[in-house]
Amino acid sequence: MAARRLPGVSGRLGFLGLTLAYALLVAVCLGSLAQEDELSLGRNPWANLVKTAGEFARPSFLDVWFGETQLEYRSDDGRVLRIENRRQAEADYLAGLGRATWTTVRIATLGSLLGALLALPLAVLTARNLAAPKPLAWLAKGILDVTRSIHTLVFGLVLVGIVGLGSTAGILAIALHSSGTYGKLFAEAIETLDMAAVDAVRSVGAGPVQVFFNAIWPSVLPQFVSSHLYVWEFNIRDSTILGLIGAGGLGLLITESVALFQWGRLATVLIVIVALVSAFDALSRRIREALL
Amino acid sequence: MTIPSIVLDGVVCMAGGRAVLEIPQLNLAQGERVAVVGHNGAGKSTLLRLLTGFMAPKHGQVQVLGRQLVHPVPAETLRALRREVGQVLQGLHLVGRLSVLENVLIGALGRVPGWRGWTRCFPAGEIVRAEAALQSVGLLALAGTRADRLSGGERQKAAIARLLVQAPSLILADEPTAALDPSAAAEVCRLLVQAAAGKTLITVVHNPSLLPLLAERVIGLKQGRIAFDLPVGEVDDTTLMRLYRPEDSPQKAFWEVPSASKVLAAIGSKP
Numbered sequence: 001m002a003a004r005r006l007p008g009v010s011g012r013l014g015f016l017g018l019t020l021a022y023a024l025l026v027a028v029c030l031g032s033l034a035q036e037d038e039l040s041l042g043r044n045p046w047a048n049l050v051k052t053a054g055e056f057a058r059p060s061f062l063d064v065w066f067g068e069t070q071l072e073y074r075s076d077d078g079r080v081l082r083i084e085n086r087r088q089a090e091a092d093y094l095a096g097l098g099r100a101t102w103t104t105v106r107i108a109t110l111g112s113l114l115g116a117l118l119a120l121p122l123a124v125l126t127a128r129n130l131a132a133p134k135p136l137a138w139l140a141k142g143i144l145d146v147t148r149s150i151h152t153l154v155f156g157l158v159l160v161g162i163v164g165l166g167s168t169a170g171i172l173a174i175a176l177h178s179s180g181t182y183g184k185l186f187a188e189a190i191e192t193l194d195m196a197a198v199d200a201v202r203s204v205g206a207g208p209v210q211v212f213f214n215a216i217w218p219s220v221l222p223q224f225v226s227s228h229l230y231v232w233e234f235n236i237r238d239s240t241i242l243g244l245i246g247a248g249g250l251g252l253l254i255t256e257s258v259a260l261f262q263w264g265r266l267a268t269v270l271i272v273i274v275a276l277v278s279a280f281d282a283l284s285r286r287i288r289e290a291l292l
Numbered sequence: 293m294t295i296p297s298i299v300l301d302g303v304v305c306m307a308g309g310r311a312v313l314e315i316p317q318l319n320l321a322q323g324e325r326v327a328v329v330g331h332n333g334a335g336k337s338t339l340l341r342l343l344t345g346f347m348a349p350k351h352g353q354v355q356v357l358g359r360q361l362v363h364p365v366p367a368e369t370l371r372a373l374r375r376e377v378g379q380v381l382q383g384l385h386l387v388g389r390l391s392v393l394e395n396v397l398i399g400a401l402g403r404v405p406g407w408r409g410w411t412r413c414f415p416a417g418e419i420v421r422a423e424a425a426l427q428s429v430g431l432l433a434l435a436g437t438r439a440d441r442l443s444g445g446e447r448q449k450a451a452i453a454r455l456l457v458q459a460p461s462l463i464l465a466d467e468p469t470a471a472l473d474p475s476a477a478a479e480v481c482r483l484l485v486q487a488a489a490g491k492t493l494i495t496v497v498h499n500p501s502l503l504p505l506l507a508e509r510v511i512g513l514k515q516g517r518i519a520f521d522l523p524v525g526e527v528d529d530t531t532l533m534r535l536y537r538p539e540d541s542p543q544k545a546f547w548e549v550p551s552a553s554k555v556l557a558a559i560g561s562k563p
Contacts, residue, residue, distance in 0.1 A: 197386065197387040204454070205373070205401070210410065213411070214412065222389065
């Protein structure tokens with residue numbers, strides 16, 4: 001890639017200037033926030049931290065084994081209002097959590113695939129070495145920049161208004177936002193194409209379709225798959241937040257537990273998210289290593 | 293010297309407003325082995341590009357394997373020509389992601405039309421040929437290895453095996469030994485000549501010690517013109533030195549640089 005140089009940012013002196021400008025920016029950010037008194041930590045941060053950490057340290061799912069079987073809810077005058085089996089209640093919650101996780105995985109999977117398919121033609125148009133007609137390349141690059149810069153959550157909010165609450169809005173939101181990322185990664189994969197391979201196949205008199213399938217496709221496919229796994233994993237993380245706007249999945253449970261200050265339940269949900277993302281990461285890393 | 297393989301007549305090639313190749317007349321017969329030597333920019337690669345239709349002459353006639361190349365050459369004619377012209381290039385041109393066997397089978401693409409060429413489902417006969425070709429260059433044991441895991445010498449051997457499968461009647465080799473150590477270079481030259489038996493072989497080469505291995509006729513190019521065209525036996529160091537030396541400059545040719553042992557001896561002789 002031919003890097004266009006910023007004027008005045010060459011050499012050691014230029015780098016020093018850049019560092020000073022950055023330090024100045026940081027100082028301005030800090031100073032102005034401090035002046036507006038926006039850097040306070042609240043009234044008693046330490047007590048709050050200790051209390052929250054204590055509740056987080058006891059994730060709700062432990063109640064499935066250690067919870068009260070006869071938890072009595074009493075009114076102020078001592079009457080027993082109802083008796084709850086905490087073990088049963090948490091087991092039910094876990095089942096719901098499982099269903100929500102499955103919804104999140106489905107949204108991320110379908111959204112990623114749709115995003116990849118949307119991005120593929122745009123990536124072909126923006127890859128510099130394929131030299132697509134200039135206006136088309138600019139248009140494609142514009143679309144990719146726009147979709148990449150609008151957050152999934154924003155897409156989700158707009159789409160919920162269009163297609164209603166539910167998984168469809170989540171899938172479309174994921175697809176639209178990640179198509180920008182996919183487009184960039186795919187275009188870079190195409191740009192690093194080994195032209196010697198293309199020449200090798202062309203030199204034996206192969207036709208354009210033969211060149212595509214024998215030189216270009218095998219060269220870019222592993223990188224495409226690798227990018228796909230990467231963005232897919234990112235989307236699994238991203239889609240856990242989509243429940244916040246009613247698109248279903250784990251995010252719904254997050255909103256619920258935050259609204260009710262049930263930090264123990266939130267801890268359970270977060271543990272599931274971390275486990276899900278790490279499992280997918282381990283799996284995709286193995287697949288990527290096998291491919292490259 | 294009966295059937296002409298290549299006929300150039302009054303050819304002038306221009307690049308950047310400058311004549312990079314001027315050949316009034318050149319004939320190569322079927323089965324001839326020719327080496328092209330000359331300094332960088334003398335027009336060696338231009339000559340090869342001319343023969344595969346990648347380069348259009350400004351004036352003159354180019355005839356390769358009985359085909360008159362009139363520019364713009366139709367894509368179909370170019371492809372038909374390239375099927376009959378095998379190329380071994382300096383840049384070790386293989387598809388890195390494919391196995392050695394698949395790379396060798398690429399040589400058969402010209403004969404394998406339709407979906408088989410797209411999906412790399414080659415007919416059994418072609419696979420047998422490819423394996424035989426790998427056997428003859430000594431790479432059969434590496435048939436399933438990915439091409440980007442090979443060493444430089446192994447890559448050029450794979451390219452020669454691809455040539456054997458392609459079975460062209462003209463072979464163009466552009467510095468096929470440029471990236472190789474001396475023993476690998478000699479081995480690759482031997483295999484190349486073996487693969488080119490009965491075919492026309494044109495090799496661009498810099499190392500004068502490989503000339504007798506590769507060619508029976510040597511064409512020296514200097515600034516786009518033919519400086520000499522001699523049987524390999526008549527090409528000696530003086531001829532080559534005159535060719536490589538820049539105009540009016542007594543600079544020594546690169547192989548005249550004293551060898552390490554001579555330098556050491558010279559240092560050692562000083563008190």
